[in-house]
Amino acid sequence: MLDPKLLRQALDETAERLRIRGFNLDVDAIRSLESQRKEVQVATEQLQAERNQHAKAIGEARSRGEDIQPLLNQDSTLDERLTTGKQQLQQLQVALNEQLMAIPNLPDESVLAGTSEDDNLEVRRWGELPAFSFTPNDHVDLAAPSGLMNFEQAAKIAGARFVTLRGALARLHRALAQFMLDLHTGEHGYEEVNVPCIVNRVSLEGTGQLPKFEKDLFKLIDDRDFYLAPTAEVPVTNLLRNEIVAAEQLPIHYVCHSLCFRSEAGASGKDTRGMIRHHQFEKVELVQWVRPADSWQALETLTGHAEQILQKLGLAYRVVTLCGGDLGFAAAKTYDLEVWLPGQQKYREVSSCSNFLDFQARRIQTRWRNPDTGKPEFLHTLNGSGLAIGRTLIAVLENYQQEDGNVRLPKVLAPYMGGDTLLKFNAV
Numbered sequence: 001m002l003d004p005k006l007l008r009q010a011l012d013e014t015a016e017r018l019r020i021r022g023f024n025l026d027v028d029a030i031r032s033l034e035s036q037r038k039e040v041q042v043a044t045e046q047l048q049a050e051r052n053q054h055a056k057a058i059g060e061a062r063s064r065g066e067d068i069q070p071l072l073n074q075d076s077t078l079d080e081r082l083t084t085g086k087q088q089l090q091q092l093q094v095a096l097n098e099q100l101m102a103i104p105n106l107p108d109e110s111v112l113a114g115t116s117e118d119d120n121l122e123v124r125r126w127g128e129l130p131a132f133s134f135t136p137n138d139h140v141d142l143a144a145p146s147g148l149m150n151f152e153q154a155a156k157i158a159g160a161r162f163v164t165l166r167g168a169l170a171r172l173h174r175a176l177a178q179f180m181l182d183l184h185t186g187e188h189g190y191e192e193v194n195v196p197c198i199v200n201r202v203s204l205e206g207t208g209q210l211p212k213f214e215k216d217l218f219k220l221i222d223d224r225d226f227y228l229a230p231t232a233e234v235p236v237t238n239l240l241r242n243e244i245v246a247a248e249q250l251p252i253h254y255v256c257h258s259l260c261f262r263s264e265a266g267a268s269g270k271d272t273r274g275m276i277r278h279h280q281f282e283k284v285e286l287v288q289w290v291r292p293a294d295s296w297q298a299l300e301t302l303t304g305h306a307e308q309i310l311q312k313l314g315l316a317y318r319v320v321t322l323c324g325g326d327l328g329f330a331a332a333k334t335y336d337l338e339v340w341l342p343g344q345q346k347y348r349e350v351s352s353c354s355n356f357l358d359f360q361a362r363r364i365q366t367r368w369r370n371p372d373t374g375k376p377e378f379l380h381t382l383n384g385s386g387l388a389i390g391r392t393l394i395a396v397l398e399n400y401q402q403e404d405g406n407v408r409l410p411k412v413l414a415p416y417m418g419g420d421t422l423l424k425f426n427a428v
Contacts, residue, residue, distance in 0.1 A: 001100045001362045017106050020113045020324035030099055037092040044085035051078055105359040107324050108333040114323025127316030129340055134403045138343025139394045140274040146425040161279045168423050175416030177257050177389050180284040180309055188305045190255035195235035197259050201225040203238040206364035208330030215265040228261035232285035233383045241364040244376050251290040275390045282389040288382040295380035299355040303335045306351045306386045313410045315395050316340040318347055332357045343398040350391045353384030
């Protein structure tokens with residue numbers, strides 16, 4: 001969440017910056033709640049001081065052997081009024097916290113205004129777009145006829161927006177995950193973690209998915225407020241919830257391969273063909289905790305780690321900075337990596353890399369002990385996909401397809417494919 005001081009000391013300025021992302025802050029409601037809070041807090045503190053003074057007078061009278069009954073009779077309603085004041089103060093604080101939890105992060109000053117992905121800013125491109133002597137197919141026409149990619153079978157088991165993979169294609173999916181994990185742990189310095197795919201409400205509130213985006217989640221029918229994790233960002237980031245990290249432990253870099261589940265409530269009719277947008281998919285997620293002074297450089301480094309996967313696979317891509325209207329709820333700035341898909345003749349997102357500053361850390365109370373001050377201070381968190389495995393699979397299939405319908409695999413995947421460098425659909 002935002003620093004509450006922003007709403008007390010710079011409310012109008014905060015509202016103005018939030019408009020960049022299309023969010024209208026209810027300034028009047030917050031100002032009214034804050035005014036009531038101050039009034040009740042002052043009155044409660046005065047009552048507390050009066051009670052303390054009264055208790056002291058009673059103690060002194062008792063020590064002198066005097067009759068304390070007259071003092072007890074002076075104001076029999078003091079405790080009751082103090083209790084009522086504390087309850088009112090708590091209720092007002094809860095209302096203010098509810099307002100805070102619904103406010104997205106402030107966009108960084110480098111983030112441009114905009115309303116959709118059409119307003120995102122391209123930063124750079126890498127790689128040459130593949131040239132074909134034939135009309136390239138998309139991944140569905142390439143793989144589905146062989147039965148190794150089967151949407152009808154998945155629909156029988158679960159419904160729309162699911163897929164089954166088998167044989168060499170299932171192995172390629174696994175190979176991509178292992179390749180990503182090996183690169184991030186072996187060359188980029190991440191520690192691998194394995195976490196639950198089921199998370200509780202507190203965890204989702206901590207990373208910003210709740211309370212606003214409940215419709216995008218799969219909630220379990222359970223009295224424990226359990227949900228299927230929409231991304232490994234949620235369980236991994238919450239590993240350090242309510243922790244104070246020693247300075248010498250920083251930075252902390254975790255990588256996690258996990259299942260992800262999303263209801264895609266707002267995606268009706270969008271990307272219904274193929275594997276682009278499914279209810280269940282897999283990602284390799286990168287999560288970092290860093291000193292506040294280091295987070296902007298960390299964003300560039302983390303983005304570079306995700307880019308290296310695409311570079312080693314030889315896949316052309318571009319990097320875009322998200323505009324305010326396309327920015328995620330908790331992010332201050334996000335780079336999207338968009339890989340080229342010949343079957344669609346367009347770039348499609350395969351990774352989002354974000355700096356959240358202290359927004360998530362405030363919600364989950366993750367701090368570090370600053371050696372310069374000796375005091376606990378909020379860390380900065382970052383994460384990014386390194387990469388989305390299904391979409392990377394699609395990119396490999398479409399970019400390396402051959403005229404005969406088979407797929408020549410990138411050499412870096414050969415060790416994970418038993419030495420095979422050709423995925424044969426026509427031989428199935």
